[in-house]
Amino acid sequence: xxxxxxxxxxxxxxxxxxxxxxxxxxIEVHQRQVNMQCVFHQYINPQRxxxxxxxxxxxxxxxxxxxxxxFADIAEAFLQFIDGATxxxxxxxxxxxxxxxxxxxxxxxSIDDVLVxxxxxxxxxxxxxxxxxxxxxxxxxxxxxxxxxxxxALLDSELLAEVYLSMTGGRQxxxxxxxxxxxxxxxxxVKRRSATTKENIQLLPRRPxxxxxxxxxxxxxxxxxxxxxxxxxxxIWQ
Numbered sequence: 001x002x003x004x005x006x007x008x009x010x011x012x013x014x015x016x017x018x019x020x021x022x023x024x025x026x027i028e029v030h031q032r033q034v035n036m037q038c039v040f041h042q043y044i045n046p047q048r049x050x051x052x053x054x055x056x057x058x059x060x061x062x063x064x065x066x067x068x069x070x071f072a073d074i075a076e077a078f079l080q081f082i083d084g085a086t087x088x089x090x091x092x093x094x095x096x097x098x099x100x101x102x103x104x105x106x107x108x109x110s111i112d113d114v115l116v117x118x119x120x121x122x123x124x125x126x127x128x129x130x131x132x133x134x135x136x137x138x139x140x141x142x143x144x145x146x147x148x149x150x151x152x153a154l155l156d157s158e159l160l161a162e163v164y165l166s167m168t169g170g171r172q173x174x175x176x177x178x179x180x181x182x183x184x185x186x187x188x189x190v191k192r193r194s195a196t197t198k199e200n201i202q203l204l205p206r207r208p209x210x211x212x213x214x215x216x217x218x219x220x221x222x223x224x225x226x227x228x229x230x231x232x233x234x235x236i237w238q
Contacts, residue, residue: 001177003029003117004040004085005164007156008095009058011050013224013235015101020046021071022060024099025153026081027161029088032170034161040081041154043068053222057229058151072106082114086181088164090134090156091233092118096188104190112185115178119164120233122180126167133232134159141166 006026012019021044028038043060045068055061089095096116103110123132130136134156138145143162147155168177228235 001031002085003088003164004082005029005088005157005161006082006095007089007153007160008098009060009151009153010098011046011048011054012221013094013228015098018048019098020044020048021098021102022046022050022065023058023153024071024078025155025157026078027154027157028085029161029165032165034158034165036158039154040078042074042078044074045070051218051221053218053225057225071102072108075103075106075108079108079111082111086115086117086178087184088117088119088160090118090160090163091120092116092184092187094233096184097190100184100188100190110190112183112189114184115181116184116187117164117178117180118182118187119160119167122167131232133229134163136232137163137167 004026005028006024008021008025009023010019010021023043024040026040028035030038043065045065047070050060050062050065096111100111119137120132123137127140135145137143138159141163143159143166145159224235
């Protein structure tokens with residue numbers, strides 16, 4: 001069986017509110033062996049500014065990605081890389097929400113039917129009432145993360161591979177490996193608007209927008225990032 005460990009870094013928490021991916025990393029696990037020769041890694045130009053409070057988390061700023069391609073330019077290569085594989089993601093609704101939103105925006109096929117295993121859900125079933133973020137799981141399984149000062153999609157994918165194998169029986173073949181697999185649409189769904197729907201939305205009455213000071217917006221975004229991290233990815237506003 002072929003699995004793809006996947007992680008993303010973003011400009012914020014919600015693609016519906018204009019946040020975009022800035023990095024995507026994925027590593028193949030085949031026959032329960034991590035294949036570091038089969039890797040997909042790309043920094044992405046989000047075509048918007050990256051808030052400083054988010055830069056402090058993953059270290060990716062506007063300068064680093066200004067000459068990188070937008071997701072639409074690398075989307076087909078990404079789809080080819082994951083073709084036929086089961087995706088393994090820690091907090092799948094978050095990453096899938098961004099990927100599926102970008103695919104819709106690029107007019108590309110959906111990945112609704114791609115099988116996905118959410119290791120956060122698996123960990124919560126195996127270790128209820130405990131911290132189950134990636135750092136905590138690495139510590140639980142004594143996986144070295146000493147080189148991880150900042151978040152990084154490729155590094156997190158590598159750590160996720162070790163966590164997933166440890167949670168599901170190590171390097172030996174596991175008969176129940178697919179028990180937790182669900183289609184991507186189970187975790188996230190992005191509706192494609194028809195022309196009729198768009199026209200109907202435009203006909204709805206609009207209330208004047210409320211002006212929010214920039215410093216209040218930044219403080220709010222920083223708080224949302226903090227809540228998301230401290231809740232082990234359990235936020236529900238994705």
